[in-house]
Amino acid sequence: MVLTQSEAKRGMQTRLVAVWQWARDKVRNARLEVKFILIASLIVLALMFVLGLWTTKSIEKAIMKGAGSVGAAYLQTFVEPLISEEDIRTKSLSPEVKAKLDQLLGDSPLGQHVREIKIWNPDASLFYSTAGRKVDREQVFDELKRALTGEVVVSRTMISKHAYSGEERHAEYIEVYAPLVRDNAGKVVLVGEFYERPDYLLAEIAGAWRSTLMIVLLVSVPMLALLYMIVRSGSRLIDDQHTAIRASLRHALELSNQNRRLRLEAERARQEAGKLNEKILDQIGSDLHDGPIQVLTLVKLRLSDMKPSLGGGDTVAVPVEGIGKLLRLVTVVLDEIRNISSGLVLPELDNISLNETILLAVRRHTDLTGNRVAIKGALDVDPSRGHLNICVYRFIQEALINAHRHAPGNVQQLRYGMRRNRIVIAIADIGSPPKAPALAPQRIRLGKLMQKRRIRAFGGKVRTIRRSNGTLVIVVLPLE
Template sequence: MLASIANLSIANQFLIAASVVVFGLMAAVSFYTASQVEQSALKAAGSAGAARMQTSIAPLIRRGAGDAFLFDDQFRRDINSLVGQGPKGQRITNVKIWLADGTAVFSVKAENAGGAVMFDELKAALAGETIVSRTIEEKHGYSQVEKDEALLEIYAPLLINVDGRVILAGEIYLESNMLEEQISRSRAISMIAVFLVSVPMLSLLYLIVRRSGRVIDEQRQTLRESLRNAIDLSIENNRLRVMADNARVEAGKLNERILDQIGADLHDGSLQVLTLVKLRLSDLLSADDLPQSTRSALGKLLDLVSMTLEELRNLSAGLILPELEHVCVREAIELALKRYFEITGCDVRLEVGDDIDLRVHDLSICLYRFVLEGLMNSFRHARGNRQMVRCVFIRGRLYVSVADFGARQVLSSAKEVNRARLGKVSQKRRIRSFGGRMRYFPRPTGSIAVAILPINV
């Protein structure tokens, strides 16, 4: 049942819950009102019964010899004349008289006469109080008719001596039809009143909740559509991101191949031509019959060709890649340091973590270029500084740093400034092509270039 209720709309769930609460409260209010009416009616009946005892029964009691009370035939006839009197539904059906010790000395129906019994209601009446009870709670002997009709019992002082002590207590039985009618009428009126108030209130609240429920359903549908669109966009974005990553990696591969091809073309083409030109100029300068002005011009031209040839050789050496197909990251960095030593003749300190065993061809090329470019920049602009390369793997990220220690780099010309800027840009592009980032930290005693690459192990 709870599952069925949970599947209902918010408005219907509210209607069920509110109906249970309101009608439960209605029943509670009606029973409380009936209880209060019953208490009030009992008190009124008790006061009226005590007054009837004092006005109708007490004057009939006569004393005999020795202050004994006479409950003779005359007294019985007088009392019997009172039975059946009163308004309909409140007539007297029986009269009992009790002594101070609990002895029943008189009863219209002559039951239990002469028997001594003491109970709470009688004690209260002998103490001067008026008590109203019902025959449904058996306190002493009752006839079957009295039990079935649930009559009212009124206990009250009947005679009081000069000391203020009750010497006789009276008990009269009254019909309770009118009281029951009053209680039923009060319960019905209270239930009708609560119903008439509750139904419009519930109807108004139901309409409000139903309207709010429709708004919530519409918003829920809108949110579901937005969520569906967001999921579709997320899937499309992931697809485009994967495509962009693949395109970036392919572009990096193509760029490295182009650089390698450029280096090979320079080495096999332009460098050989310039070498032949240098040899030819050297042959011309070795002739003995050259004028001094021609010899001087040829010498300057030879120096220029030699300088150009050296620059092209350096460029070609940096562009041509070694065999990096099956090497790990550590071996790629070691190859970069070896190539740097071949070009410059300078040793570099290397620190690599023992837990690094990555074999990704494109990543090896990227780190080879990054380390070699960083070392060459340091060699060109801070020659004489001590150099160190460090590689560590921490929390899913690979950190590769190229540092030099000694003197701060000094760029003497605009050409060197532009060349250094282009070198840093190319390094950053290589690192970004793998989803990483590069940081450069110039210091008074050198510089540090750090590449941070995310690695999915």
């Protein structure tokens, strides 16, 4: 398939655009110090180029000016004396003069510099050229006009003014136009043109380029390296700060999540506490109703059964046996109420250690039930932890009572100790397997619920493990 020229051009354009976009994305995503070094290098390159251009232009100007005065002096000193008035009138040079002019361009040191001499008439026709007459008549050009007014004009052969030979144009000679011969009135009648080799000019320009490049490189490379290091350390600092900001943001998010969790937990605990309070009130109410109120009802019945004594008056005759029964009933009521209230408050735990609290709970249980509990363990904890004491006491009391009540014949064991700044207490009953809970709808089961709630309030955890030969209850309580 043959691509048309416009299609090929369009393909090239798309490729260029793709390369440009790729480079732009690369630079945009590059690190700060890489961006800096790229841009700074571009600026230094541009600076190098501008400085080089400026220096070479200045040198070229100076050299051309020098060449102008040398050329004018050369023409006036060596060429002008050779041309006689006769030559001007006949508009041609005698062979002797031509030979002399050719000699001037020969092997002499000056001749090495000067390549050609042309002599122009004011009408832009060539009076004489050492390279042979190539043109007869030209348009009057600007440089010639200026030379005719007495000015020395310097230019280069690659800027076209009149017809040049291929060699003249290619060698890019420096050309100097200067007034050569004036008439008596001072009017310029012949203009000399002088072609000089540009070698020394080109050498100077190349040298200037080289030294400008060297100077700019010598100054800018260390400066760029230093700046690069500064920018790189700044960029690293920014990176470190980014990382720190990200870490603290993550931390803040974690904290906010934790806060939310805690808030939900607190809300749940509050609701649970409300429900539990209701249950406890229920329990106290039913304990009072089923115990003391029943007995007091009995006492009231007995009292109302009492009749006034036969003798009349305000006295009541009560048999001794009746009083004894009443006294027993009142004692039972008092005991029950005392039991209920002793279950609510525990002032004796305030000033004892955790170790003593555990031992006290076990001792009381043994006193009440007659069960012996095998204890093993030791704790060395600061004694001033009244609330923790109550929590531990209630936990042990409930666990032991449960074992006594729900697994009567089992051997009871208690182990405790510290592990990684946490108190661990394990209560087990060993013997027959736990029975399925008896259906007793009138009784609210509060024990384990209360246990869990108390332990959770201290940041701890309870686990009940039902095994084939009994039940194991473990609590882990952090000390902080």
